[in-house]
Amino acid sequence: MNFLSDTTAPAHPKLIEAIAAANTGFEPSYGSDAISARVEARLRDIFECELKVLFAVSGTASNALALSVLCPPDGAILCHDEAHIHRDERGAPEFYTGGGKLIPLRGAHAKIELSELDRTLAEIPEGFVHASPVRVLSLSNLTESGTAYSAAEVSERTARLKGRPAFVHMDGARFANALVSLGCTPAELTWKAGVDVLCFGATKNGALGAEAVVLFPSVADRFESLQARQKRGGHMAPKMRFMAAQFEAWLADDLWLDLARTANAHAQALANGLAALPGTRILHPVDGNEVFAQLPDAVAARLRAAGAGFYQWPDGSARLVTSWCTRADEIETLLETAGQIAP
Numbered sequence: 001m002n003f004l005s006d007t008t009a010p011a012h013p014k015l016i017e018a019i020a021a022a023n024t025g026f027e028p029s030y031g032s033d034a035i036s037a038r039v040e041a042r043l044r045d046i047f048e049c050e051l052k053v054l055f056a057v058s059g060t061a062s063n064a065l066a067l068s069v070l071c072p073p074d075g076a077i078l079c080h081d082e083a084h085i086h087r088d089e090r091g092a093p094e095f096y097t098g099g100g101k102l103i104p105l106r107g108a109h110a111k112i113e114l115s116e117l118d119r120t121l122a123e124i125p126e127g128f129v130h131a132s133p134v135r136v137l138s139l140s141n142l143t144e145s146g147t148a149y150s151a152a153e154v155s156e157r158t159a160r161l162k163g164r165p166a167f168v169h170m171d172g173a174r175f176a177n178a179l180v181s182l183g184c185t186p187a188e189l190t191w192k193a194g195v196d197v198l199c200f201g202a203t204k205n206g207a208l209g210a211e212a213v214v215l216f217p218s219v220a221d222r223f224e225s226l227q228a229r230q231k232r233g234g235h236m237a238p239k240m241r242f243m244a245a246q247f248e249a250w251l252a253d254d255l256w257l258d259l260a261r262t263a264n265a266h267a268q269a270l271a272n273g274l275a276a277l278p279g280t281r282i283l284h285p286v287d288g289n290e291v292f293a294q295l296p297d298a299v300a301a302r303l304r305a306a307g308a309g310f311y312q313w314p315d316g317s318a319r320l321v322t323s324w325c326t327r328a329d330e331i332e333t334l335l336e337t338a339g340q341i342a343p
């Protein structure tokens, strides 16, 4: 009953096989290998545009590096108050941008409220010498509450930056989960909705460790700057072919979408079961593979005693995360255990 995080899940066997298959002969390093080129071509098909891609080892590294090519040291990055870049990256975005200021905004279910965005933009007019000018809007999809911004919701927010020399970053650590729940195309949810850079995560959805910073055409000319920052920051993996190999297998035959659908379906089953228990409340719409539940203390304690793993969120709720290899019987056992104690 491991619902701690999708990063506690193993890598999918097909990705491990792909790493083994890539482990033959010599290949150019630092992303100049043939597999990386094939993955870039595949991503161009998937996203329907002339993008550039750079692989990174962690979501934090890809977020920080991506933001560093969008935000100057004296610029501001607007994000949700719950955003991973704000709460969980130990100042990496500020460090890599050389001082970029994160401005956290509020909004229900970890989605930036439009009125908050409007108010903040009004407070920071372009050219006001005293304030850090807004240079980036960062949206997480899935959000940190497990909800998905629809393409229209992304567009509504990105449109607010019109007239400013500002860019849009999307933290897509769980982009696949958002995408399959919305049923739109990758292009519709990103560049067509005004996103300039996507940090496209595979690690939480079946990879051993592979993230991709995807630069859409509006900022593709920053690729060399991104590479230089990755190198200087000590994040450039020499044998990048092994990261590319994971992406290649993950994207083949829509495996990435199937794995996300599986994880999402498990989260739905879990949420439905928990919602039916007396005294339990599901706090946010379950759009992806995360369930946030307010559990009676006795239920939470009983589940932990029975060996269930989940995080207690700062607001006291339980965060339960499913993955591509969650088993239905784990969910059944958890619900049965919770049902025995529920008032």
Ligand SMILES: Cc1ncc(COP(=O)(O)O)c(C=O)c1O
Pocket: 057, 058, 059, 060, 061, 084, 085, 140, 143, 144, 171, 173, 174, 203
């Ligand atoms: C929304 C979000 N973004 C980014 C990350 C990346 O984290 P890491 O640096 O651990 O790969 C995470 C991990 O939990 C996350 O939940």
